[in-house]
Amino acid sequence: MASTSDAPVIVAEGLWKSYGDIPAVRDLSFEVRPGSVFGLLGPNGAGKTTTINMLTTLLPIDAGRASVAGFDVERAPEAVRQVIGLAGQAAAIDEKLTARENLEMFGRLYKMPKPERRARVDELIEQFRMTEYADRTVSTYSGGQRRRIDVVAALIANPPALFLDEPTTGLDPRSRVELWEEIRSLADGGTAVVLTTQYLEEADRLADHIVIIDRGTVVASGTAGALKDDLDRDVLEVHFASVGDLNLAVGKMAGVTDDYGTDETSSKLTIPISEGSASSLALLRRFEDAGIPIVDFHYRRPTLDDVFMSHTDEVITGSGRSK
Amino acid sequence: MTNPTAPTPTVGDKLRWAIQDTATITWRDMIRTARQPEMLSFAVVMGLFFLLLFNYVFGGAIGAGTGVDYIQFLVPGVFVITALQGAQQTSTGLAQDLAEGVINRFRSLPMSQVAVIAGRTVADSLRNIVGVILVALVGLLMGFRFASLWGAIGAIALTVAMGYAFSWLGASIAAKIRNAEMVGMLSMFWLFPMMLASSAFTPTSAMPGWLRAFADNQPISVAADAVRALTDGTPAGSATLSALAWIVGMLIVFVPLSTRLYSRP
């Protein structure tokens, strides 16, 4: 599958999709080359799943075109289905079958020859540490075990194009890291991967290229590093002892800047610091002078989270931004 | 940019896919049935229920009125009714399938999409064979007799074939409605009246003329009459031909219809 050339495996050109009058995806274009992981980020309802469903022949495309491995998604859906693996956002396995039977069934439907299929099923069960429960019906699995077999099912036929819609949601930290390693090694083997995620750390670690979409359209794109550099500002985080102290501190922000976020659960104030704005030291001194005790503070480079927040409609820390 | 190695399936490929995938889905549905044995027993229990109810409650009256050996009349009718219960389960089973997430994966796989329905109709028909044989065994205990072995085989084959055609009707309803409870409820309105307004349980001679015109020609009656002729070893007349015509006609209509309804996202 590490194909002869470096031509893109997955191509989306000006994709549009509306549900009724409501546009879900607007003029979305991107390319994914063999051996690379493409991260599709965006808040809830941004159009990630809609995009994946169009690319995997599940949803008709309103306008634009898409192809996988050179096959047009709309004109040759049956060819496309032979070269893709999909782990959708919603579980798509047979609950009444065991994990082994599910993998066996999907392997058959991909028309894998029997010896190869059997070997691959055993290999995947072993590799993803599912041996203990692989012969129980899926309906008895825990949420994370279920998610794991769902994602593993997409890998059965070693497809050259892999679509993973929030693959690690519900996995414990160890399983998540293992899946990351697996996705990375698949990509290193030449697979083109489209990955959506809400865990920006995941995109940061895995994705070679990231596109942030909001309301169906691209708001930022680049490598994780480039996106962070583009943000061109550092971040000051100040932790207070209580929400009461946090609110006092917010009061002291009046007249300084209104570009900040609050996180009430951890009594944290987050303030972007860029050239020309108040310095961190001045801000900290301001709180101290007002007699608001500071528990802890960090001055840090922006993370992908900050990039995400700054480009999408949500304010720096969600519910934050008082008044 | 086109990749010449990965194939766009030819007509031959598609045919091969359809057969292979139907076998795979049949295998899957049979595993599911084995894990929910109540699904098998339900159709059989319904069949036995009708057999005992009609024989002991109505048998005396109907038998006296028509002068026929009622158990000999009733068992072939109950064969057909049992197969119809199986078809009804195709309907609810497929509606359940369509509500399950695995359908979304099926839609994204390089498989014959009609196989999802075809596999289920085949699995349900295999289950029907078991059901009809069980009903026949109880019928034998109650005094029912096959005229010949070939008659028995023919009767069971015709019953299962009619059930198979009805499975595709049930699949079409399921693919349209996609709600198992709704599908189950709906069957009360078409399947139940059709069962009673037929020659499955009683000869149609006692029905009023307008009803008789319907009852004599509808598929359940022609199937029951044809099966009866096979079990009794009497000449079937036009019943067998009518039954075969119904089977073929229903398949011609409902195979493409259910496939089309299923393909909607």
Ligand SMILES: Nc1ncnc2c1ncn2[C@@H]1O[C@H](COP(=O)(O)OP(=O)(O)OP(=O)(O)O)[C@@H](O)[C@H]1O
């Ligand atoms: N079948 C549908 N009918 C109507 N609207 C829909 C349908 N499916 C999705 N939408 C809308 O389209 C938009 C995009 O949805 P989509 O599922 O693609 O978002 P997403 O980026 O995957 O979100 P999430 O992170 O929550 O999974 C949303 O506003 C959603 O409400």
Ligand SMILES: [Mg+2]
């Ligand atoms: Mg989604």
